[in-house]
Amino acid sequence: MAAAGHRVVAGEREGVLRELGVSRETAAALDAYAELLTRWQAVKNLVAPSTLAALWRRHILDSGQLLPHVGPARALADFGSGAGFPGLVLAVLMAGRPGVQVHLVESNNRKAAFLREAIRVTGAPAEVHAVRIEDFVARPPATMDLVTARALAPLSDLLGLSEGLLKTGARALFLKGQDVEQELTEAAKSWRIQATLIPSITDPAGRIVHVAAAERHSAPDR
Numbered sequence: 001m002a003a004a005g006h007r008v009v010a011g012e013r014e015g016v017l018r019e020l021g022v023s024r025e026t027a028a029a030l031d032a033y034a035e036l037l038t039r040w041q042a043v044k045n046l047v048a049p050s051t052l053a054a055l056w057r058r059h060i061l062d063s064g065q066l067l068p069h070v071g072p073a074r075a076l077a078d079f080g081s082g083a084g085f086p087g088l089v090l091a092v093l094m095a096g097r098p099g100v101q102v103h104l105v106e107s108n109n110r111k112a113a114f115l116r117e118a119i120r121v122t123g124a125p126a127e128v129h130a131v132r133i134e135d136f137v138a139r140p141p142a143t144m145d146l147v148t149a150r151a152l153a154p155l156s157d158l159l160g161l162s163e164g165l166l167k168t169g170a171r172a173l174f175l176k177g178q179d180v181e182q183e184l185t186e187a188a189k190s191w192r193i194q195a196t197l198i199p200s201i202t203d204p205a206g207r208i209v210h211v212a213a214a215e216r217h218s219a220p221d222r
């Protein structure tokens, strides 16, 4: 069904803008993004159709809740950005900070084209890398301060993908669902991880995994 048929949850936009505490200019940029996503969704199916009605909370606030944990980071790499979550939302929210650049790594050309258009309409300090994450990490365009990702892979795989950037000093913020404890236990078999779990404000079972550092266990001596 065409996106015109979807209904936005009443009052959700206002509540989310209040929770994020954004300026009028930032709210306008988020509106432009939401409008573009709704329009492109009809033909490009960018997010799960069932989640579009709750776009503001399920996607925009879910992404924006990372902002207080970004700290002084200026160079961000968002892995598997899809329609821009969380990377593009963070770029919009950080637009006023000097020197910020968010690198959206998304190998799907249809999604990468959408992201380029979203950057254009929002003026967000971001750029799209339509390549595989593995290739981006092999030759990053700058030293990254922070890696973000949502709905991409289990934690141990995320650490593997991020390894090259963690080694040069990046931290990571991963949005995780109810399986987070299991994923941490599994990841701890291969990694020594310094991480903090932060409750999600959009999902009672969800956690933000803040990785300060991680390195592989050395191979056991024989």
Ligand SMILES: C[S@@+](CC[C@H](N)C(=O)[O-])C[C@H]1O[C@@H](n2cnc3c(N)ncnc32)[C@H](O)[C@@H]1O
Pocket: 079, 080, 081, 082, 083, 084, 085, 086, 105, 106, 107, 108, 111, 131, 132, 133, 134, 149, 150, 151, 152
């Ligand atoms: C399930 S979607 C999640 C999108 C977004 N992060 C979100 O939470 O809505 C995963 C995205 O990662 C991209 N992706 C998966 N593996 C990738 C890789 N190795 N390199 C680049 N992009 C990848 C896919 O094309 C897809 O858009």
